[in-house]
Amino acid sequence: MKFSYNWLAEHIDGLTVPPAEIGKLITMKTAECEGVEAHGAHFDHVVVAKVLTAEPIPGTHLAVTSVDTGRYGVKQVVCGAPNCRAGMLTAYVPPGHLGVTTAKLRGVDSDGMLASAKELGISAEDEGIIEFAEGEPGAAIAGCTADTIVExxxxxxxxRPDLWGHHGMAREVAAIAGRPLKSIPADLPEGAPAVEIEIRDAKLCPRFSALRFENVTVQPSPLWLQQRLESVGLNPINNIVDVTNYLMAELAQPMHAYDAAKLQGGKIIVRVAEEGEPCPALNGQTYTLDSSNLVIADAGGPVGIAGVIGGGPSAISDATTTILLEAANFHAASIRKTSTKLKLRTDASMRFEKSQDPVNTVRALARAKWLLEQVSPGIRLVGGLADLYYPLPEVAPISFDLSWMRRKLGKPDLTAAEVTAILTSIAFGVSEADGHFTVTVPSWRATKDISLKDDLVEEVGRMIGYGNLTPVPPLVPSVVPPLPPERAYLRGLRQLLTAQGYTEVYNYSFVNEAQATELGLPIEDHVRVVNPIAQGQELLRTSLLPNIKRNINDNAREYESFRMFEIGKEIHARGQELPEEIPHLAAVSFERHGDGVANLFELKRLAGTIAPSCTVEPAEARPFEHPFRSAKVILRNEAIGRLFEFHPAMVETGRAAVLDLDLVKVQALRTAAGKYKPLRRFPTSAFDLTVPTAERELAGTVLGFIREHAGSLALDVRYLYDYKGDKGRSMTFRITLGAPDRTLTGDEVTAIRSQLLAAVAAKYQ
Amino acid sequence: MIETQLSELAAATEARIAAVTTADELEAIRVEVLGRKGKLAEVSKDMGKLSPEQRGVVGKLLNAAKQTLENALTARKTAFEQAALAARLDREWVDLTAPAPGVGLGSLHPLTQIQAEIEDLFVSLGFTVLDGPEVETEFNNFDALNIPPDHPARDMQDTFWLSNGHLLRTHTSPVQVRGMKKLGPPLRMIAPGRVFRNEEVDASHEHTFYQLEGMMVDKDVSVAHLIYFMKTLLSAIFKRDVTVRLRPGYFPFVEPGFELDIQCLICNGAGCPVCKQSGWVELLPCGLVHPNVLRLGGIDPEEYSGFAFGLGLTRLVMMRYAIDDIRQLQGGDLRFLTQF
Structure with a gap:
């Protein structure tokens, strides 16, 4: 929202804060200022000029003119405007302003410029140079002044519904500067209501006020009005529409002017739209409405979408001679819903959705009457105010104690007089006795903004200035915070992974359908995003692997080998309930060359460091896995994840081994260190055993068999190596024996060994 | 003459010892001369034939010759051993500038690092660390934070809506509600995590980023406490004394609400392009917890008050490492990630 300094100053008695400082003051006390910039500084230099002569330059659309500029003398200026002619009064811009320089155009000297309304920043009009009906050469452009715009x-x-207009912001600035705010009268002459009003739902429309005028002249607004609208980003259109926009920007009250001759029947009805009811709007679009939209209707149907946009057929035109001027109040959420649904955000809807003040409508009409009389000479009010008003429930007076306010702000020296002065300066009604306050809220702050004593802490605090509070260390109990063990676990896990050479990646929580389909993840298991704005955001990931696969292929272009991991959440749909979010680890070891076996075993070792005593069990490969390199990772008889190599069709440039672990299960199944076992006092004996096996026999199976048959004195059985030769494959194991209470004799060891050999021979020839 | 014989043998052997070129030759001489059946031993055999007087003289001579030869042998032997060791060590020359084989350290994501660092700060101040889900209910994300449906404040946070009727949390603030219910007053908690906004992505905008929500609820928590706390904390984060200021800011779940600015760390407030010549950089929203929010968290606002703030972790990471493209953080590019 743009604010004009001049406009604000008109509402404040004796404002002395310079324009350059006002942005900072507003930022520190009220709302964030995004920028302060000069507007129309050239108006101190531009003058009215009379074109004395205008001779066409042959072969061009230009004319060389001689202009009387008064204070700058008679100047020769080249001008290309179609309306440039001898005798006219226009605006002269001397060199050095608006980028104008002394120049030669088509070989003709041009000293300054004759300017259009657009070039002067008065309106969007750029058909020709601006033309004045009256004025003395050398005079300033009447009504146009240099200004400062605060955004x-x-x-x-x-x-803050009240800050969507200059008057409301002026109240803030006046309070900050300690100057009085000028009031705006709301007086209107008595008379019979100009129009009958029916409101079908008072919640959606608490107030509808209107005036009727006749003998209207539709014409361009005076320059001061055009410039002012232009300076705050509103386009001047014609005097009638400009008045409504002016008041919207001044009092935050959106208004609408209807061509009264185009309204059917003698009644205005505020109602919800019928299903599918069309409404042609003044932007040329026709909107199809439903019962969630509120309309202003006459006997013929909707003449406007309430609080959003006026109707097309009843819009003000050059032929308009009578108008109905509306100032109404609508339910904020309803307007917001309609404007969102129709994708139509207007200056009006933006204000109404902030909960505007219903008290404001009549004041805006009174101000409009005053302004219309200036910009449409001869205009006459017909009858009196039409006003249907269902007042909102009043905000009860707010009570608090000074001591409470002091504690909230942390300012023990705050006085009752300070609080009273601040609240009064921003129009609260204050009564105070012995530090007990009772505060009434002005109507424009009561619609939503302020209803609690806490809301007043902000009012007092900001006006004191938070920089005037002395920072105080809080007095809190010293406690050891209860920390969830998961966080410490995940932190340790990350350290473990980086210590083993893995680099952490973060991926989005989104995958697209193609990614899910490629990995065979059922689409229906995913939670779907209803309103993605970009490709690739349709689904929430049920696996880290689709994005990990992308990371692998991306990085394979840059690296011969790499290790990386991600710890992130899988999100699994659970109907209408919140989905299940399961933290997973995906670790990758990639090698462009080589057979990939080392990468797989590296990840197997990694699994063992993360989940000690876990085992690996071959599993049927999923479609994206190498069909013969895929396994489940098992901890205490429960699958905790998966170890596999990506199918070469998925990762074409090399071998990518992946470990994917469910970290909820890993944490649940891991065991803490228990009671210590005394160290052995007797030596152990060990022997090696080589077992001939089938080519694809599993080492884990043979190991299990040996362990099962080695007897209770076998302390450890471990795989040493295998050998593949002409006669097939064999595996060698080392068996360590020992008794807790003695040293085993050679005979005992031999007996166990023979027994085991016999069992192995029976099973594996 | 046995004396002559001895001295000739000693002199000849000394000459031979001096002339050997290998340790093996030296050993051969030792065996030949000093060995049990060596030449000196032979000489000593003849001692018995001598008179006791002669025996005493020759015995001395014999011992002297033996001693001299042994010393000469030992000296040469040591020299050979030292030369052999020196040769071995020389052969063992290693080019230590060659790269070390095996796996180097991996890197933690910069967001992980900064998050851990800030978590530790908070834990040292007695805060607990909580997690919340990425998918939240509309109630927890908005309504419980005093943002009812059709409230214009919902426009501040473009939301990803989900097929199950829920949404991707737009801020970590919903963990406030969960935390209040879980911990009860008085409490101190932070909730770092991933949040989502339905925005177009470019170098400075992301739909997925990281925040850290913080909350302290106790009796008589004031704005003055908040200012002290934020100054202390931010000085610790930036590792230098930080000047902060509060100004009004609107966030429905706090009342009063603030924007907290820090004095520009680049120009110390003098004005520079980073702070757009203002001397201040907007850093985080904060405020006193709105009584409606306390109530929905099961806490009586008449008895307790609190402050809350939201720290942008992604923003801090970008500030710390001068990262100019936010998309790098979730791009999975190891060329970027291995720098941290």
């Missing part, structure tokens, strides 16, 4: 971040005005 305020709209987000910081979300809770």
């Amino acid at each position: 305020i971040d709209n987000k910081s005005l979300t809770h």
